[in-house]
Amino acid sequence: MEMIKLTIDNKIVEVEKGTTILKAARKIGIDIPTLCYFELCDMKIENKPGGCRICVVEINGRKNLAPSCITEATEGMVVNTHNIRVLNARRTVVKLMISDHPFDCLVCAKSGNCELQTIATKFGIRDIPYKGEKSTYRKDTSPSIIRDIDKCIMCRRCEMMCNEVQTVGALSAVNRGFKSVVAPAFEMDLEKSPCTYCGQCVSVCPTGALTEVDHSNDVLRALSDSKKTVIVQTAPAVRAALGEEFGLEPGTSVTGKMVAALRRLGFKYVFDTNFAADLTIMEEGTELLGRLNRHLSGDSSVKLPMLTSCCPGWVNFFEHNFSDLLDIPSTAKSPQQMFGAIAKSYFADKIGVKRNDMVVVSIMPCLAKKYECQREEFKVDGNPDVDFSLSTRELAQFIKQANIDFLDLPDEDFDNPLGESSGAGVIFGNTGGVIEAACRTAYELHTGKTLEKVDFEALRGMDGIRSATIDFDGLPLNIGIAHGLANARILLNEVRAGKSNYHAIEIMACPGGCIGGGGQPFHHGNSELLKKRASVLYQEDTNKTLRKSHQNPHIIKLYEDFLGEPCGHKSHKLLHTKYFDKSDEVSIHE
Amino acid sequence: MAINQARKLGLLGQNILGLKFSFDIELRYGAGAFVCGEETALIHSMEGLRGEPSFKPPFPSVSGYRGKPTNVNNVETFANIPVIINQGAEWFASIGTEKSKGTKVFALAGKINNVGLIEVPMGITLREIIYEIGGGIKDGKKFKAVQTGGPSGGCLTEKHLDTRIDYDNLVEVGSMMGSGGMIVLDEDDCMVSVAKFYLDFIVEESCGKCTPCRIGNKRLYEILEKITQGNGTMEDLERLKNLSAVIKDTSLCGLGQTSPNPVLSTLTNFWDEYLEHVTLKKCRAGQCKALLHYDIDPDICVGCTACKRCCPVNAITGDKKQAHIINQDICIKCGACEEKCAFDAISVKLEKRIHTEHGND
Ligand code: SF4
Ligand code: SF4
Ligand code: SF4
Ligand code: SF4
Ligand code: FES
Numbered sequence: 001m002e003m004i005k006l007t008i009d010n011k012i013v014e015v016e017k018g019t020t021i022l023k024a025a026r027k028i029g030i031d032i033p034t035l036c037y038f039e040l041c042d043m044k045i046e047n048k049p050g051g052c053r054i055c056v057v058e059i060n061g062r063k064n065l066a067p068s069c070i071t072e073a074t075e076g077m078v079v080n081t082h083n084i085r086v087l088n089a090r091r092t093v094v095k096l097m098i099s100d101h102p103f104d105c106l107v108c109a110k111s112g113n114c115e116l117q118t119i120a121t122k123f124g125i126r127d128i129p130y131k132g133e134k135s136t137y138r139k140d141t142s143p144s145i146i147r148d149i150d151k152c153i154m155c156r157r158c159e160m161m162c163n164e165v166q167t168v169g170a171l172s173a174v175n176r177g178f179k180s181v182v183a184p185a186f187e188m189d190l191e192k193s194p195c196t197y198c199g200q201c202v203s204v205c206p207t208g209a210l211t212e213v214d215h216s217n218d219v220l221r222a223l224s225d226s227k228k229t230v231i232v233q234t235a236p237a238v239r240a241a242l243g244e245e246f247g248l249e250p251g252t253s254v255t256g257k258m259v260a261a262l263r264r265l266g267f268k269y270v271f272d273t274n275f276a277a278d279l280t281i282m283e284e285g286t287e288l289l290g291r292l293n294r295h296l297s298g299d300s301s302v303k304l305p306m307l308t309s310c311c312p313g314w315v316n317f318f319e320h321n322f323s324d325l326l327d328i329p330s331t332a333k334s335p336q337q338m339f340g341a342i343a344k345s346y347f348a349d350k351i352g353v354k355r356n357d358m359v360v361v362s363i364m365p366c367l368a369k370k371y372e373c374q375r376e377e378f379k380v381d382g383n384p385d386v387d388f389s390l391s392t393r394e395l396a397q398f399i400k401q402a403n404i405d406f407l408d409l410p411d412e413d414f415d416n417p418l419g420e421s422s423g424a425g426v427i428f429g430n431t432g433g434v435i436e437a438a439c440r441t442a443y444e445l446h447t448g449k450t451l452e453k454v455d456f457e458a459l460r461g462m463d464g465i466r467s468a469t470i471d472f473d474g475l476p477l478n479i480g481i482a483h484g485l486a487n488a489r490i491l492l493n494e495v496r497a498g499k500s501n502y503h504a505i506e507i508m509a510c511p512g513g514c515i516g517g518g519g520q521p522f523h524h525g526n527s528e529l530l531k532k533r534a535s536v537l538y539q540e541d542t543n544k545t546l547r548k549s550h551q552n553p554h555i556i557k558l559y560e561d562f563l564g565e566p567c568g569h570k571s572h573k574l575l576h577t578k579y580f581d582k583s584d585e586v587s588i589h590e
Numbered sequence: 591m592a593i594n595q596a597r598k599l600g601l602l603g604q605n606i607l608g609l610k611f612s613f614d615i616e617l618r619y620g621a622g623a624f625v626c627g628e629e630t631a632l633i634h635s636m637e638g639l640r641g642e643p644s645f646k647p648p649f650p651s652v653s654g655y656r657g658k659p660t661n662v663n664n665v666e667t668f669a670n671i672p673v674i675i676n677q678g679a680e681w682f683a684s685i686g687t688e689k690s691k692g693t694k695v696f697a698l699a700g701k702i703n704n705v706g707l708i709e710v711p712m713g714i715t716l717r718e719i720i721y722e723i724g725g726g727i728k729d730g731k732k733f734k735a736v737q738t739g740g741p742s743g744g745c746l747t748e749k750h751l752d753t754r755i756d757y758d759n760l761v762e763v764g765s766m767m768g769s770g771g772m773i774v775l776d777e778d779d780c781m782v783s784v785a786k787f788y789l790d791f792i793v794e795e796s797c798g799k800c801t802p803c804r805i806g807n808k809r810l811y812e813i814l815e816k817i818t819q820g821n822g823t824m825e826d827l828e829r830l831k832n833l834s835a836v837i838k839d840t841s842l843c844g845l846g847q848t849s850p851n852p853v854l855s856t857l858t859n860f861w862d863e864y865l866e867h868v869t870l871k872k873c874r875a876g877q878c879k880a881l882l883h884y885d886i887d888p889d890i891c892v893g894c895t896a897c898k899r900c901c902p903v904n905a906i907t908g909d910k911k912q913a914h915i916i917n918q919d920i921c922i923k924c925g926a927c928e929e930k931c932a933f934d935a936i937s938v939k940l941e942k943r944i945h946t947e948h949g950n951d
Binding site: 048049050051052053054056064065067070071072085088089092093096097099100129130131132133153154172173175176177178179180 | 642644794795799800801804805807808825832833838841
């Protein structure tokens, strides 16, 4: 590996050839501000258009200042990162940016977490001498995401996420000059674009230009209505990240405190989406075995591989892009929707509450879930199975507003019966987790033997596409895993071309799975943090005595008392769904 | 047509001239964006992507069109090649200056007697071009400046007339060869307005990728607009200087790095004019409408009412046979009255009118 030496601010630093000035400077603790530059190194996600020009530095012998985020360091280079010329240029550039930005910090959803605000504060900007026209665009509200593009600084991170990481192509730069902005084609509304609501654009937007639709006011209203029984479910990935919002080390599990906080917020019952994840496994696992057995017995009408269907971002993606393959995903609803369906039938009956008097709230790491719970097919007579879906960030905000001292809370347990879960339900939040959970159950149901080693290490990790062959007692089962929709597209194109030899494929829209969901606390490009969140879930799984979904006693009871058998008649009605051909809603993207 | 002929003659296409070598030409039409003159932007637009530049390196010669090494040249450059092949490199090098060889095509335009495309040897002086080839300034007016290099070039003055034109010399005096545009300006041109005109174009044509060019040029334009409206301050002039310097210093591509040139070169060469606009609210060329006003000399006016009747906005009052008065708040400075007055009582005053109690100067 070739090393080179350069001088930055009078310090000599040795770096690998090909390193940028920015990284070389960071190596010796010199902090150069950046805005458009963005990296999630473990996922190989990188945005460096070199557009914002905040990171400029002076290089001896060069006429102009150079952007440190894309300029490679070379042997003997002499760099000045903070002299007067550089500071003046940087300040001027920030002032220009602000001169075309609304002064909305007091009412902006991003305030306190905004990278532009942070830089303005750091530079001590006190006045904007460049006054003039500001660009204004109409606000665009979709079921999940709000675009307030007046606040866009054209860093193009969202564009990179949507096009390169997700290959959705909903967002790109349009118009030119002062009028240029990132928007769906023809500046249409996001709702009319191929957007999947994965929220990855929101999770990287440095400003308040892209934010989630905030439902906490609706929840507050429901909680204050004495006629309503408000119950809440929390997705697995939430407990792995919520603590970050309260200053806890990333990787701290806050399950008990989260339950305690939700009770103090006034939810009548605090349940766990993991319970519904166990239920998903029962249904999806049974469906997989059914398809597999028919396939093995030569039934050619059975399509394999079976695709998981618990990620609504992914569901949107294949309804848009792979409508010719609508018969291969599992018909099982997502855990969020299974929970809602059971809560408003089985549980509502049990506690003697009418469906319309029950409000089901979900806390999700995800923005696509906001859209999912509004889908028509998940409503009974106009009443949705899940009323409101809040993101992890919204919950944190809610807890802070209620002046609950989160760190001081005792650890409390979920309510029953919809609060008990196995370790299999917990790992749903990680990429590979759903399929691992399914394997644990499917293995035992298929072979009738006890699975001794429940950890399928081969299915874990952060590579975008992974595959493994699991030995089902002589039957080799080929499993594929993809996270990030670009990777999903690769596997799906193989399926479409008839070149796929997988039996089952797990797909999650978000890089890392739900732990990296669009509703999680902002990671600001720190991929270590995602790995720590993943380890929380694996740890929680290991700590459980019950590790397999079909062993969850409340699940067993639910089938005995109410559902009958997995994939049976009642299950089909409540726990399964169908998919729609939405290919005409998108332009073809290949 | 030329391409088809060449194909028929076997000069283009598969195995040209019966050799193993294949060579073809295909014309592509762009959407007409100025920034696509920048080579990386041009390549992106050919690839079907947004026409915007990207950071170099990698240079197109290493990784260009679809990642292949790409040679980007102007038609003019390619047009020179056959001549060089036929006449030899030495012959070509004998024309021009030490560093810029050969000839250059300029588009000569503006207040000059002979306009059109001219091909001249490098090293020729501006004076030769303007007075010999161009036949001097139109209507015998006084030469003021020549703007070279297209929208992001600079304005050169009297004192540059004997500069030998080549790539380096032009840059040295604050302009550039650029697109080979050459626009001659005379005493009737206001240099602040000229700078504003070019900035207006740049604001439209910036691709919008980088902050200094996207927003900075817009702000430059707005400041110039403010000055031509008579609202400029000394701070604005300082802002122009700083902003121009930062835009040049931090922009991503050649467009932004040169876009403040019209401002900088006019600030340097025509500082007095800027000062007049800002401090005296005066435009010596009479181009900045907001800064001038029409005035009726009461000693000459016979009260014929001709002006009153022709004023499209009824700004003129006065009884028959009495001196008339123009209400400056209503006047739109169309100049119709001045033309109409048979007694030359109406004249244009270059300073912005200072309001007094009586509504007169
Ligand atoms: S995006 Fe940032 S800077 Fe802009 S209003 Fe919101 S918090 Fe303030
Ligand atoms: S939510 Fe996902 S699909 Fe929609 S615009 Fe954002 S990145 Fe693209
Ligand atoms: S919307 Fe946000 S992420 Fe997208 S370009 Fe604008 S500021 Fe950047
Ligand atoms: S991976 Fe998880 S967080 Fe992301 S869209 Fe899918 S369900 Fe939502
Ligand atoms: S961070 Fe380097 S140009 Fe934006």
